Amino acid sequence: DDTTLLLTGSSAEELAINSYTALNMAYQYCHSNDLVVNMTKTKQLAFGRRRDEIAALPEVDMQPKAKFLGVTIDETLSWTQHVDDLCRKLNTSLFVIKRIHHISDLITAKTTYYALFESHLRYSIAIWGGTTVTNLQRLLLIQKKVIRTLKGLGPKESCREGFKDLRILTVVALYIQEVIMLADMNELPRGTDVHQYNTRHADNYILPAHHLSLYGRKPSYMGRKLYNLLPTEIKAQRGKNLKMALNRWLVTRPFYTLEEYIQDT
Numbered sequence: 001d002d003t004t005l006l007l008t009g010s011s012a013e014e015l016a017i018n019s020y021t022a023l024n025m026a027y028q029y030c031h032s033n034d035l036v037v038n039m040t041k042t043k044q045l046a047f048g049r050r051r052d053e054i055a056a057l058p059e060v061d062m063q064p065k066a067k068f069l070g071v072t073i074d075e076t077l078s079w080t081q082h083v084d085d086l087c088r089k090l091n092t093s094l095f096v097i098k099r100i101h102h103i104s105d106l107i108t109a110k111t112t113y114y115a116l117f118e119s120h121l122r123y124s125i126a127i128w129g130g131t132t133v134t135n136l137q138r139l140l141l142i143q144k145k146v147i148r149t150l151k152g153l154g155p156k157e158s159c160r161e162g163f164k165d166l167r168i169l170t171v172v173a174l175y176i177q178e179v180i181m182l183a184d185m186n187e188l189p190r191g192t193d194v195h196q197y198n199t200r201h202a203d204n205y206i207l208p209a210h211h212l213s214l215y216g217r218k219p220s221y222m223g224r225k226l227y228n229l230l231p232t233e234i235k236a237q238r239g240k241n242l243k244m245a246l247n248r249w250l251v252t253r254p255f256y257t258l259e260e261y262i263q264d265t
Contacts, residue, residue: 004068012053019044023057051075071124077214079131083138086120090142093117098149109150110166117146122174126182129175130217133257139171140256163254173250176226176261177243183223184242203235204228226258229265 005022009015030037043063046054056062065074065081072082093116101109121139129136147153147162163170169177183205191202205224210216227235230246237245255261 002068012050012055016055019057023060045073045075047075047077069124071128078135079128080135082128083131083135087138087142089120090117090139093120094142094145094149097146101149106150110168113146113150113168117143118168118174121171122178125171125175126178126219126223129171129178130219130222136171136175136257143171160254164252167251169247169250170254170256172255172257172261173253176255176258177246177250179219179223180227180230180246181223181243182219183227184238186220188220188224201228226261229262231265 003026005019005026007015007018007022009018027037029035039059042060043066044057044060045063045066054062065072067073072079072085074081093113096116097109097112100112121143144159147159147166147168148155148157150166151159151162153159153162189206191199191204191206194206205227207221207224207228208215210221215221231249234242234245234249253261253264255264
């Protein structure tokens with residue numbers, strides 16, 4: 001169905017050649033297998049600090065953003081456009097939750113939250129969750145409205161205890177959980193992989209050196225970084241046991257920002 005070509009180059013000229021070659025190979029493959037390319041839906045998206053130097057491919061629109069598998073990707077990887085789209089979906093879900101809570105009970109309304117709200121919020125959050133603090137706060141604000149609805153709180157009352165009582169993870173906690181589980185699933189290098197010394201942090205992940213802030217927001221990097229800050233008893237777990245232990249720990253700590261998580265651990 002959907003096909004994606006991901007290409008890199010050390011210069012704009014090299015990237016243009018690689019892109020043109022790869023696109024034509026894709027066209028040839030489609031023609032050879034009786035497949036039709038929809039040119040109206042074929043988009044080109046350029047990333048990097050020198051993206052303005054990249055030439056558009058023949059008969060292909062160069063776009064500043066594109067939607068891929070339900071996630072809106074922008075050329076700067078700020079994820080602001082995706083958060084804009086997500087906010088609209090969540091506000092619609094919020095309206096439904098309010099109606100369900102009005103005509104039904106808390107259990108039904110909470111089930112609706114998981115089905116219509118958290119499902120959207122959790123989807124691919126490991127990818128876009130490294131967005132700006134401002135964007136995360138926009139989502140958290142809508143999530144707080146849900147908590148106030150479910151708990152019957154006033155507009156100026158704190159939602160922290162509401163998150164705890166309902167055992168609902170904040171958007172920040174969802175991001176923390178997803179990137180940590182991503183790191184665990186990929187079995188990334190740990191201290192024990194490079195030395196045999198029985199140090200206190202030997203089981204911690206190795207954090208690669210980097211110079212760009214964008215690299216520091218990579219899911220694989222953030223997962224390792226946040227995992228290393230966990231309590232020792234949680235880090236002793238793996239796989240499903242880690243996920244359950246992490247969930248139990250996070251539901252009692254409604255983090256509003258990653259800074260709160262870092263300070264708490």
